[in-house]
Amino acid sequence: MIRNDHFLKDSEDWLISNLAALRTRYPATESHTQECRKEWNRRLCEAALIALSWPKEYGGRELPTATLIAFHELCARMGAPQPINSIAHSILAPTLLRFGTPEQKSRFLPGILNGTEIWCQGYSEPLTGSDLSSVHTRARPASDGWEVNGRKIWTTQAHLAKWCFALVRTEPGSKAHRGLSFMLIDMEAQGVLVEPIRQMTGEADYNEIVFEAALVTPDNILGATGEGWKIAMAAAEYERGIYFLPRVIQLESELEQLKAALAQAALPPSEHAIHSHRVQNLEDQCQIVRWRVDRMLQQVAQGDTPGINGAMLKLTWSEVRQRIWELRLELLGEQAIIAPNSNGEYAVPSSVQREFLWSRAETIVAGTSEIQRNIVGERLLGLPKDKA
Ligand SMILES: Cc1cc2nc3c(=O)[nH]c(=O)nc-3n(C[C@H](O)[C@H](O)[C@H](O)COP(=O)(O)OP(=O)(O)OC[C@H]3O[C@@H](n4cnc5c(N)ncnc54)[C@H](O)[C@@H]3O)c2cc1C
Known part of the structure; x- marks a missing residue:
C-alpha cells in the first residue's frame, strides 16, 4: 500500500499543536460537544485536511486511500474529536464524487471543503x-x-x-x-x-x-x-469504512482508561480479581476488533467495500464498547449516581455516565445488532433467509 509519509509526519505535527490549542478551550471530557466538534471542523478546513483523497479539481489532495486511512487512524489515536461535518466528509462526499454530475459536485463539494454547509x-x-x-x-x-x-x-x-x-x-x-x-x-x-x-x-x-x-x-x-436504493447502499458501505474507523480505534484508548480506573479503584482483593478477569476478557475482544479493523482497512485501501466484515466489526465493536463503559460505571461505585453538572466539579463521573448512556445507542445506530447477526447468519453462515 502506498502511503505519503511526508504528509503524515506534517499532519502529526499539526495535530499535536492544534489539539493542544483545542484542549485549552475544551478538555477531553467535552470532545463530544457541538462547540468542540465545530471548532475542530473549522481547524481541519483551514488546514485543508478535509478532502485528502478528492480529485484536485474539487480542491482535494488526491492522496492514496492508504494515506487517508493512516490520517484518520492518527487523529483517533491522538484523541481528536469527530468533526461536526463528518457525515458529509466520510459518507456524502465519496457518494457525490461517485454518482454526482459535474454540476452537483461543483455546487456541493465547496461547502463541505470550507465547512460552511453541514449535512x-x-x-x-x-x-x-x-x-x-x-x-x-x-x-x-x-x-x-x-x-x-x-x-x-x-x-x-x-x-x-x-x-x-x-x-x-x-x-x-x-x-x-x-x-x-x-x-x-x-x-x-x-x-x-x-x-x-x-x-x-x-x-x-x-x-x-x-x-x-x-x-x-x-x-x-x-x-x-x-435508483436511490443503489446509491444509499453505496453510501452505507462508506459509512462502514472511514466514517466508522475513528470510533473503533478509540476503543483501545477506552480500554486503557478502564485499566487505569481499575488500578486506582480501592477494592477488596477478591472483587479486584473478578474485575481483572472481566478486563482481560474485554482486552481479548478488543484484539479481535483490532484484527477485523485491519482486515477491513486492507479491503478499503484496495478499493473493495467492507461487506460482511463491516457487519461483524460493527457487531463486536458496539457490544464490547457497551461492556467497557458498564464496567467503568461500576468502578465509580456511589459516584455513578451523581447527576452531571455544568460546573466541572464531577467532570470524570459525569463523562463516564455520559459515555455509558451514549454507548447504549451504539447497538442501534447504523443497523442494530440483531440486523448485523441476520447478515452474518445469512451471508456468511448460509442460514435460511429472514422473512420478517
Ligand atoms: C445514535 C443514533 C443516531 C442515529 N442517526 C440517524 C441518522 O442520522 N439518520 C437516520 O436516518 N437514522 C438515524 N438513526 C436511526 C437508526 O438508523 C435506526 O434506529 C435503526 O436503523 C433501527 O431502526 P428503528 O429504530 O426503527 O428500529 P426497528 O427497525 O423498529 O427495530 C426495533 C427492534 O426490532 C429489531 N428488528 C427489526 N427487524 C428485525 C429483523 N428482521 N430481525 C431481527 N430483529 C429485528 C431491531 O433489532 C430492534 O431491536 C440513528 C439512531 C441512533 C441510535
Missing part, C-alpha cells in the same frame, strides 16, 4: 428503521421540481444542517427498494420543519424532520430518479 442523513422514519426499503416519505412532480411530504426521524444534526441527503419514494405505488430516489434537500426550504429529540444523556443531537410540500429541484436528485 445530515435522512433515512429512518417513524415506521421505517431496520427495513429501510419501506420508506414512506414521498415526492410528487411539481411545476418546478418535486414536492416532498413525510417524516424522517433520529436525524443526527438536522438542527444544524443546511442539507439533508434522503431516501424518498418518487414512484407512486412502488414497493420495497424500487421507486426510491436519493434527494439532496435544502433544510432551509419552505415546508421543512425540524423538531429536536432529547436523549437520555440530556443532549438533543437527534431530530424529527417534517416535510410539508418541501420543494426539491430536479438537479438535486443524485443519480437517476428511482
Whole structure:
C-alpha cells in the first residue's frame, strides 16, 4: 500500500499543536460537544485536511486511500474529536464524487471543503428503521421540481444542517427498494420543519424532520430518479469504512482508561480479581476488533467495500464498547449516581455516565445488532433467509 509519509509526519505535527490549542478551550471530557466538534471542523478546513483523497479539481489532495486511512487512524489515536461535518466528509462526499454530475459536485463539494454547509442523513422514519426499503416519505412532480411530504426521524444534526441527503419514494405505488430516489434537500426550504429529540444523556443531537410540500429541484436528485436504493447502499458501505474507523480505534484508548480506573479503584482483593478477569476478557475482544479493523482497512485501501466484515466489526465493536463503559460505571461505585453538572466539579463521573448512556445507542445506530447477526447468519453462515 502506498502511503505519503511526508504528509503524515506534517499532519502529526499539526495535530499535536492544534489539539493542544483545542484542549485549552475544551478538555477531553467535552470532545463530544457541538462547540468542540465545530471548532475542530473549522481547524481541519483551514488546514485543508478535509478532502485528502478528492480529485484536485474539487480542491482535494488526491492522496492514496492508504494515506487517508493512516490520517484518520492518527487523529483517533491522538484523541481528536469527530468533526461536526463528518457525515458529509466520510459518507456524502465519496457518494457525490461517485454518482454526482459535474454540476452537483461543483455546487456541493465547496461547502463541505470550507465547512460552511453541514449535512445530515435522512433515512429512518417513524415506521421505517431496520427495513429501510419501506420508506414512506414521498415526492410528487411539481411545476418546478418535486414536492416532498413525510417524516424522517433520529436525524443526527438536522438542527444544524443546511442539507439533508434522503431516501424518498418518487414512484407512486412502488414497493420495497424500487421507486426510491436519493434527494439532496435544502433544510432551509419552505415546508421543512425540524423538531429536536432529547436523549437520555440530556443532549438533543437527534431530530424529527417534517416535510410539508418541501420543494426539491430536479438537479438535486443524485443519480437517476428511482435508483436511490443503489446509491444509499453505496453510501452505507462508506459509512462502514472511514466514517466508522475513528470510533473503533478509540476503543483501545477506552480500554486503557478502564485499566487505569481499575488500578486506582480501592477494592477488596477478591472483587479486584473478578474485575481483572472481566478486563482481560474485554482486552481479548478488543484484539479481535483490532484484527477485523485491519482486515477491513486492507479491503478499503484496495478499493473493495467492507461487506460482511463491516457487519461483524460493527457487531463486536458496539457490544464490547457497551461492556467497557458498564464496567467503568461500576468502578465509580456511589459516584455513578451523581447527576452531571455544568460546573466541572464531577467532570470524570459525569463523562463516564455520559459515555455509558451514549454507548447504549451504539447497538442501534447504523443497523442494530440483531440486523448485523441476520447478515452474518445469512451471508456468511448460509442460514435460511429472514422473512420478517
Ligand atoms: C445514535 C443514533 C443516531 C442515529 N442517526 C440517524 C441518522 O442520522 N439518520 C437516520 O436516518 N437514522 C438515524 N438513526 C436511526 C437508526 O438508523 C435506526 O434506529 C435503526 O436503523 C433501527 O431502526 P428503528 O429504530 O426503527 O428500529 P426497528 O427497525 O423498529 O427495530 C426495533 C427492534 O426490532 C429489531 N428488528 C427489526 N427487524 C428485525 C429483523 N428482521 N430481525 C431481527 N430483529 C429485528 C431491531 O433489532 C430492534 O431491536 C440513528 C439512531 C441512533 C441510535
